[in-house]
Amino acid sequence: EPEVTQTPSHQVTQMGQEVILRCVPISNHLYFYWYRQILGQKVEFLVSFYNNEISEKSEIFDDQFSVERPDGSNFTLKIRSTKLEDSAMYFCASTEGGPSYNEQFFGPGTRLTVL
Amino acid sequence: AQTVTQSQPEMSVQEAETVTLSCTYDTSESDYYLFWYKQPPSRQMILVIRQEAYKQQNATENRFSVNFQKAAKSFSLKISDSQLGDAAMYFCAYAANFGNEKLTFGTGTRLTIIP
Known part of the structure; x- marks a missing residue:
């Protein structure tokens, strides 16, 4: 069964550093999302x-x-200069899209820890 | 703006018993979807059940069912024959019925199953 994947599963970074969180949505999906917890x-x-x-x-x-969607498969979230309060779980999701609502499929999440 | 409210931060239930988790929401839309997501300790977001607002019949998925009261803007989840694997955070969520509409989540209810 197709699934959304995310890398890395856990990212530790120093405050002020840039991080890029990566997601590979389901291949025929057209809409992509980032959520934070x-x-x-x-x-x-x-x-x-x-x-x-x-x-x-x-x-x-x-x-x-x-x-950014740098190529046909990846969808990335960049945080330019991380703050302590950016520490969270970041979820990527994707959906087929269309005129009415379609289920969003979530990835397993990336845990970001900012020190 | 849409809001989703879960007034029970924590609930517990004896194994094999039935428990009901509450959710209320506010929206000016007439066409929308409501969801219950399960988040186990792994923090993966798992869709449990969904309800289309235009359907009067309450959704059911095996041991999970909902009580959808559109006029009262209430959407509760009933878990029958609770199992140890049901222990998790449960989030109620809303999405308007547009093709790529975002999900709006409640604050969650932590469900504990007592053996």
């Missing part, structure tokens, strides 16, 4: 991406964040 809190939407551009972004998704 700070430990013990709810899952929050960061950004959605379609046709090589951002469809929607939340207030959390400030200028420190960027997303």
Whole structure:
């Protein structure tokens, strides 16, 4: 069964460093998302991406964040200068898309720890 | 803006018994989907059940069923014959019925199964 994959599973970085979180969505999916979950809190939407551009972004998704689909398979989230409060679990999701809602399939997540 | 509220931070149930997790939501949309996601200690997001707002019949998936009250904007999850493997965080989520709409999550309910 196709699945969304994410690498790395755990990333430790120093405050101020740049990190890139990688996702491989399901191959025929067209819409991609990043969500964030700070430990013990709810899952929050960061950004959605379609046709090589951002469809929607939340207030959390400030200028420190960027997303890219560098090739036909990867979907990346870059945090330019990490802060302590960026420590969280980051989930990638993808869906086929269409005129009505289609299920979003989640990856296993990347745990980001900022020291 | 849509909001999802889960008022029970923690619940516990005896193995083999039935438990109900509560969720309320607020939206101005008439066409939307509601979901329950399970997050075990691995932190993977697993879709348990979904309900289309236009359907009056409550969704069921084996031991999992929902009580969807559209007028009251209530969406509870019932787990019958609870098993040890049901122990997890459960998140209620909402998405408007557009092709690539984001998910909005509640704060979660931690379910403990007592052997």
